[in-house]
Amino acid sequence: MTQLGLFADPRGGPAGLRYTGDFIEAAVEQALIGRIAALPLQRFQFGAFEGNRRVASFGYRYDYSLQMLTEAEPIPDWVLPVARQVEAWAGLASGSVRQVLCTEYEAGVGIGWHRDKPQFDKILGLSLGSACKFRFRRRNGDRWERHTLEAAPRSLYMMDGEARSRWEHSIPPVESRRYSITFRTMNSE
Template sequence: MTRQQPSLFDLPTALPGGLRYAEEAVTAEEARRLVEAFAGLPFEAFDFHGFKGNRRIVSYGSRYDFSASRLAEAEPLPGFLEPARRAAAGFAGVDVEVLEHAMVTEYAPGAGIGWHRDRPEFDKVVGLSLGAPATLRLRRREGSGWIRAALPLEPRSIYLLDGPARQDWQHSIAPGDSLRYSITFRSLR
């Protein structure tokens, strides 16, 4: 008997262990303030071994240098990110100082992120979604196919990837049709 790979429409009802999600992680006013602050950031195209991604990023605290395959220093976290960092730490149940890395990502219409796991130097991953809604897709290999799940990310929502969701599952962000931002906070191993 041949097992078929499930389609994206045959999604499991349960999300992976270690994935948590909540809406309204920040107020509408705080979200507006953050997006206004992003206008002055020195965004650069995401660079993966010379391939320029269709999203733009700015990293703080540390950044992953794909050409050297290691973490590198980055500018310190700016003060305007501290309220979001506190919200992310509270949601993840960690001290604020544990979230040493922050990356602000700008997704122009049509931009997304392909399938990946965050680099092993990072531990917990906390994402705050701003602007347009998005879909966080997840997949885990099972036999010759994949088990898949999807989570709609509403504006001002937050998610945590920890445990099996962080270690055993890959994730991606589906391309959207409107401008979206995210702030991804990570702890280091």
């Protein structure tokens, strides 16, 4: 098991980035992929723009037209056991995960540079189906510091601290279909 912790040296990865491989078993992964594929996934809406990835939000969703969080369908019962397992791994109290985003990336689809909305606190992601390069960058004077995490199928990452607040992240176009489940806690501010 590989775990990235609080790094003093940014070449080792952003401070606050944690990662573990084989977080779930292959049979659980296949069951989760089946559940996500059966959802009424919709193209990601970014204001007037439409992304190529397909998503379903639970608990809350960010409405780019209103520029605010809105309530979404409750987190499905089939996600809750995995959410509790994620919370335990992250050292969070049960019920801390308040937002879940299920995403399907077809081959050739990625996600551009961004930070998750400030209403969310800790971000945890479960990678399903295929590997991806999870890229990080932050400006340091006139240059960019960069880090790439190879996120294997069935792996889990957590962004907290600087990895969450000071680094942007992106996923370049994936080589084959990938699914993910993002678990978010809420910011109390």
